[in-house]
Amino acid sequence: MASEKITVTVPAEVLGPVRESAGGNLSAYVTRALRAQLVHEAMDSLAEDLEANPAFRLAHDEWLADMQAEQTAISEDHTEGNAE
Template sequence: MASEKVTVTIPAEVLGPARESAGGNLSAYVARALRAQLVHEAMDTLAEDMEANPGFRLAHDEWLADMQAEQTAIGDDRSGGPAA
Protein backbone atom coordinates (compact mmCIF):
# COMPACT_ATOMS: atom_id res chain seq x y z
CA MET A 1 0.00 0.00 0.00
CA ALA A 2 1.43 3.36 -1.01
CA SER A 3 1.88 5.98 1.68
CA GLU A 4 2.13 9.75 1.60
CA LYS A 5 3.76 12.03 4.11
CA VAL A 6 1.44 14.77 5.39
CA THR A 7 1.57 17.48 8.02
CA VAL A 8 -1.32 17.77 10.44
CA THR A 9 -1.97 19.84 13.54
CA ILE A 10 -3.26 17.87 16.51
CA PRO A 11 -4.17 19.31 19.91
CA ALA A 12 -1.49 18.46 22.50
CA GLU A 13 -4.06 16.87 24.82
CA VAL A 14 -4.89 14.40 22.03
CA LEU A 15 -1.37 13.87 20.69
CA GLY A 16 0.22 12.92 24.01
CA PRO A 17 -2.11 10.02 24.79
CA ALA A 18 -2.08 8.95 21.12
CA ARG A 19 1.73 8.70 21.17
CA GLU A 20 1.55 6.61 24.33
CA SER A 21 -1.07 4.29 22.81
CA ALA A 22 0.76 4.07 19.48
CA GLY A 23 3.49 1.82 20.82
CA GLY A 24 6.17 3.69 18.91
CA ASN A 25 4.38 3.81 15.55
CA LEU A 26 2.26 6.94 15.48
CA SER A 27 1.83 6.74 11.69
CA ALA A 28 0.23 3.29 11.87
CA TYR A 29 -1.92 4.41 14.80
CA VAL A 30 -3.20 7.45 12.89
CA ALA A 31 -3.76 5.39 9.73
CA ARG A 32 -5.91 2.91 11.74
CA ALA A 33 -7.88 5.78 13.28
CA LEU A 34 -8.53 7.35 9.88
CA ARG A 35 -9.49 4.01 8.39
CA ALA A 36 -11.87 3.34 11.29
CA GLN A 37 -13.46 6.79 10.84
CA LEU A 38 -13.98 6.18 7.11
CA VAL A 39 -15.65 2.82 7.83
CA HIS A 40 -17.81 4.46 10.51
CA GLU A 41 -18.94 7.18 8.09
CA ALA A 42 -19.65 4.65 5.34
CA MET A 43 -21.76 2.56 7.71
CA ASP A 44 -23.65 5.68 8.85
CA THR A 45 -24.41 6.48 5.21
CA LEU A 46 -25.61 2.92 4.66
CA ALA A 47 -27.86 3.10 7.72
CA GLU A 48 -29.37 6.36 6.44
CA ASP A 49 -29.93 4.84 2.99
CA MET A 50 -31.52 1.73 4.51
CA GLU A 51 -33.86 3.87 6.60
CA ALA A 52 -34.91 5.86 3.54
CA ASN A 53 -35.39 2.76 1.37
CA PRO A 54 -36.17 -0.55 3.15
CA GLY A 55 -35.38 -2.55 -0.02
CA PHE A 56 -31.90 -1.11 -0.10
CA ARG A 57 -30.57 -3.61 2.45
CA LEU A 58 -31.02 -6.66 0.24
CA ALA A 59 -28.99 -5.04 -2.55
CA HIS A 60 -26.09 -4.16 -0.26
CA ASP A 61 -25.62 -7.10 2.11
CA GLU A 62 -22.28 -7.96 0.48
CA TRP A 63 -21.06 -4.38 0.93
CA LEU A 64 -22.10 -4.45 4.58
CA ALA A 65 -20.20 -7.70 5.10
CA ASP A 66 -17.12 -6.06 3.56
CA MET A 67 -17.40 -3.12 5.97
CA GLN A 68 -17.72 -5.50 8.91
CA ALA A 69 -14.64 -7.39 7.70
CA GLU A 70 -12.82 -4.06 7.46
CA GLN A 71 -13.71 -3.30 11.08
CA THR A 72 -12.38 -6.72 12.06
CA ALA A 73 -9.16 -6.00 10.15
CA ILE A 74 -8.79 -2.71 12.03
CA GLY A 75 -9.12 -4.62 15.29
CA ASP A 76 -6.59 -7.20 14.10
CA ASP A 77 -4.15 -4.42 13.15
CA ARG A 78 -4.49 -2.95 16.62
CA SER A 79 -3.91 -6.27 18.35
CA GLY A 80 -1.05 -7.32 16.08
CA GLY A 81 -3.12 -10.05 14.45
CA PRO A 82 -3.36 -10.81 10.73
CA ALA A 83 -4.01 -7.78 8.55
CA ALA A 84 -6.55 -7.77 5.73
Template sequence: MTMKERVTVSIPADLLAWAKGASSGNFSAYVERALRAQALSEASQAVAQWRGDATAAIEELADVFGEEVA
Protein backbone atom coordinates in the same frame (compact mmCIF):
# COMPACT_ATOMS: atom_id res chain seq x y z
CA MET B 1 1.15 -2.19 -2.10
CA THR B 2 -0.53 1.07 -1.23
CA MET B 3 1.47 4.21 -1.84
CA LYS B 4 1.99 6.22 1.34
CA GLU B 5 2.33 9.99 1.51
CA ARG B 6 3.81 12.13 4.25
CA VAL B 7 1.45 14.77 5.68
CA THR B 8 1.67 17.43 8.36
CA VAL B 9 -1.18 18.02 10.78
CA SER B 10 -1.63 20.24 13.81
CA ILE B 11 -3.33 18.77 16.86
CA PRO B 12 -3.43 19.78 20.52
CA ALA B 13 -0.35 18.73 22.50
CA ASP B 14 -2.36 16.74 25.05
CA LEU B 15 -4.07 14.70 22.32
CA LEU B 16 -0.73 14.08 20.59
CA ALA B 17 0.84 12.88 23.84
CA TRP B 18 -2.09 10.54 24.48
CA ALA B 19 -2.02 9.13 20.93
CA LYS B 20 1.73 8.56 21.04
CA GLY B 21 1.31 6.66 24.29
CA ALA B 22 -1.54 4.58 22.89
CA SER B 23 0.28 3.82 19.62
CA SER B 24 2.73 1.28 21.08
CA GLY B 25 5.58 2.98 19.24
CA ASN B 26 4.03 3.04 15.75
CA PHE B 27 2.23 6.37 15.58
CA SER B 28 1.72 6.28 11.80
CA ALA B 29 0.00 2.89 11.93
CA TYR B 30 -2.13 4.08 14.85
CA VAL B 31 -3.29 7.15 12.94
CA GLU B 32 -3.94 5.06 9.83
CA ARG B 33 -6.13 2.63 11.81
CA ALA B 34 -8.01 5.53 13.41
CA LEU B 35 -8.67 7.16 10.04
CA ARG B 36 -9.79 3.87 8.49
CA ALA B 37 -12.12 3.19 11.41
CA GLN B 38 -13.63 6.67 11.07
CA ALA B 39 -14.06 6.24 7.30
CA LEU B 40 -15.77 2.87 7.82
CA SER B 41 -18.00 4.33 10.52
CA GLU B 42 -19.10 7.17 8.27
CA ALA B 43 -19.64 4.80 5.33
CA SER B 44 -21.70 2.47 7.50
CA GLN B 45 -23.88 5.37 8.61
CA ALA B 46 -24.50 6.34 4.98
CA VAL B 47 -25.32 2.75 4.03
CA ALA B 48 -27.54 2.35 7.09
CA GLN B 49 -29.45 5.50 6.20
CA TRP B 50 -29.88 4.23 2.66
CA ARG B 51 -30.85 0.70 3.76
CA GLY B 52 -32.45 1.49 7.09
CA ASP B 53 -30.37 -1.10 9.02
CA ALA B 54 -27.32 0.21 10.90
CA THR B 55 -26.10 -3.04 12.52
CA ALA B 56 -26.05 -5.05 9.31
CA ALA B 57 -24.30 -2.24 7.45
CA ILE B 58 -21.52 -1.96 10.03
CA GLU B 59 -20.92 -5.72 10.04
CA GLU B 60 -21.02 -5.93 6.25
CA LEU B 61 -18.50 -3.11 5.80
CA ALA B 62 -16.24 -4.58 8.47
CA ASP B 63 -16.29 -7.90 6.58
CA VAL B 64 -15.52 -6.19 3.28
CA PHE B 65 -12.67 -4.05 4.59
CA GLY B 66 -11.33 -6.49 7.20
CA GLU B 67 -11.61 -3.92 9.98
CA GLU B 68 -13.48 -3.96 13.24
CA VAL B 69 -15.82 -1.01 13.52
CA ALA B 70 -17.14 -0.10 16.92
Protein backbone atom coordinates in the same frame (compact mmCIF):
# COMPACT_ATOMS: atom_id res chain seq x y z
CA MET C 1 0.27 0.33 -0.75
CA ALA C 2 1.77 3.70 -1.55
CA SER C 3 2.11 6.17 1.31
CA GLU C 4 2.23 9.94 1.45
CA LYS C 5 3.79 12.10 4.10
CA ILE C 6 1.40 14.70 5.54
CA THR C 7 1.45 17.32 8.24
CA VAL C 8 -1.38 17.59 10.74
CA THR C 9 -1.95 19.73 13.80
CA VAL C 10 -3.23 17.92 16.89
CA PRO C 11 -3.94 19.39 20.32
CA ALA C 12 -1.19 18.45 22.80
CA GLU C 13 -3.69 16.95 25.24
CA VAL C 14 -4.74 14.51 22.50
CA LEU C 15 -1.29 13.82 21.08
CA GLY C 16 0.32 12.76 24.37
CA PRO C 17 -2.03 9.84 25.06
CA VAL C 18 -2.02 8.90 21.36
CA ARG C 19 1.79 8.65 21.32
CA GLU C 20 1.63 6.37 24.38
CA SER C 21 -1.07 4.20 22.86
CA ALA C 22 0.71 4.05 19.48
CA GLY C 23 3.56 2.06 20.96
CA GLY C 24 6.18 3.87 18.90
CA ASN C 25 4.39 3.66 15.55
CA LEU C 26 2.33 6.82 15.28
CA SER C 27 1.87 6.43 11.51
CA ALA C 28 0.28 2.99 11.88
CA TYR C 29 -1.94 4.27 14.69
CA VAL C 30 -3.15 7.24 12.65
CA THR C 31 -3.70 5.04 9.59
CA ARG C 32 -5.90 2.67 11.65
CA ALA C 33 -7.84 5.63 13.05
CA LEU C 34 -8.42 7.09 9.58
CA ARG C 35 -9.49 3.71 8.17
CA ALA C 36 -11.87 3.23 11.10
CA GLN C 37 -13.38 6.68 10.49
CA LEU C 38 -13.92 5.92 6.80
CA VAL C 39 -15.65 2.65 7.68
CA HIS C 40 -17.77 4.44 10.30
CA GLU C 41 -18.86 7.08 7.77
CA ALA C 42 -19.64 4.44 5.14
CA MET C 43 -21.74 2.47 7.61
CA ASP C 44 -23.58 5.65 8.66
CA SER C 45 -24.32 6.34 5.00
CA LEU C 46 -25.62 2.82 4.56
CA ALA C 47 -27.84 3.14 7.64
CA GLU C 48 -29.32 6.34 6.20
CA ASP C 49 -29.97 4.60 2.88
CA LEU C 50 -31.60 1.65 4.63
CA GLU C 51 -33.83 3.95 6.64
CA ALA C 52 -34.92 5.76 3.47
CA ASN C 53 -35.48 2.56 1.46
CA PRO C 54 -35.83 -0.81 3.26
CA ALA C 55 -35.54 -2.69 -0.07
CA PHE C 56 -32.02 -1.28 -0.37
CA ARG C 57 -30.86 -3.80 2.26
CA LEU C 58 -31.03 -6.83 -0.03
CA ALA C 59 -28.83 -5.18 -2.65
CA HIS C 60 -26.12 -4.22 -0.16
CA ASP C 61 -25.78 -7.13 2.29
CA GLU C 62 -22.46 -8.10 0.70
CA TRP C 63 -21.14 -4.54 1.00
CA LEU C 64 -22.15 -4.45 4.66
CA ALA C 65 -20.33 -7.74 5.26
CA ASP C 66 -17.22 -6.24 3.63
CA MET C 67 -17.39 -3.19 5.94
CA GLN C 68 -17.75 -5.44 8.98
CA ALA C 69 -14.75 -7.48 7.81
CA GLU C 70 -12.79 -4.24 7.42
CA GLN C 71 -13.69 -3.25 10.99
CA THR C 72 -12.47 -6.65 12.18
CA ALA C 73 -9.21 -6.21 10.25
CA ILE C 74 -8.72 -2.78 11.82
CA SER C 75 -9.26 -4.26 15.28
CA GLU C 76 -6.82 -7.09 14.55
CA ASP C 77 -4.23 -4.62 13.23
CA HIS C 78 -4.60 -2.62 16.44
CA THR C 79 -4.22 -5.73 18.60
CA GLU C 80 -1.15 -6.89 16.67
CA GLY C 81 0.36 -3.40 16.83
CA ASN C 82 0.07 -3.35 20.62
CA ALA C 83 1.71 -6.78 20.88
CA GLU C 84 4.89 -5.60 19.17
